[in-house]
Amino acid sequence: MSQTLFLAISTLGLLAAVGTILARNLVHAGLYLVAFFFVVACQFILLEAEFLAVIQVLVYIGAVSILLMFGIMLTRNIQGDATTTVPQGWTLPALVAGLGLFLVLGFGINNHVGLKNKAAWSATATRPSSEIPKEGEASPRTLAINNMGQAVGIELVTRYVVPFEVAGLLLTAALVGAVALAYREGDDEGTNPAMRARAEFEPLDAPDQNRNGQPDSPGSASLTTTAKS
């Protein structure tokens, strides 16, 4: 039962991944990517990591793909123009690299030799049980699987507190960096929306600086500055 489910989900996922890298229309590629993210969330559920599946849906489908959609819309070459086609000379090397990597990885998965005194993990066919036993003590992992949200929270503030803080620092740095990248002081054609917004706000900052030589109100002055820029 679960094997059939896994095969069906994986087939859909691989098709979605292929669609992502081959779709001419970038919006279609983004939607295929959403399907792939959803398939990965399903795999997490098959691996009994439901909390991670929820995070996957929230972060990837909810945030990352929407951000990518905004990027697609802002760069405006959605349809199959020159940048979204597959260049001719690169098809064969990319196929060779991808298939070669898959062959190497598949060989490694198939012919894995276990460490000393241990069986090869490639022979692992069943997972450890996640059911809480009727009598006796349940293992910490069993408890964590059955109550993953709580376990993740406890782990984040005890064992992984330093990586947690570093991740917070990284997110802050990424936020500041993204804003600093997207905001520019000068612009070549003066088409920067941030510059226009600054030009509108300047009369409010310095009301005595009248650009037209007329005793205008700040509102009309801002209108004329906008028209000039």
Place this chain on the structure above:
Amino acid sequence: MSSDIPLNWFLYFAAASFSIGLMGVLLRRNAIAVLMAIEIMLNAANINLVAFWRYGIHAPEEGPLTGVMMAIFVITIAAAEVAVGIGLILLCYRRWHSADIDRFDGLSR
């Protein structure tokens, strides 16, 4: 559970997804499409982490959730990477009026 999914199947799926993502990085010329392919590769790595966590045998001092915590941090870093990447692509688009990565060659001349 007699019909449990073997560990290898998850690994094969992750390997295939990773290869497809690599092909996407090499094939596409649009910067946002390349970013999407990178996301596919990161997700494939996450599947591997969680699969090994679920099927493996744990040392007791490592805590109960090693692979899941690793995957959570990978997701965090991927989100930050996408935000900065989109910012960079928009900046390059403003300068070159194109999202074509073959034209972002300012360092080579």
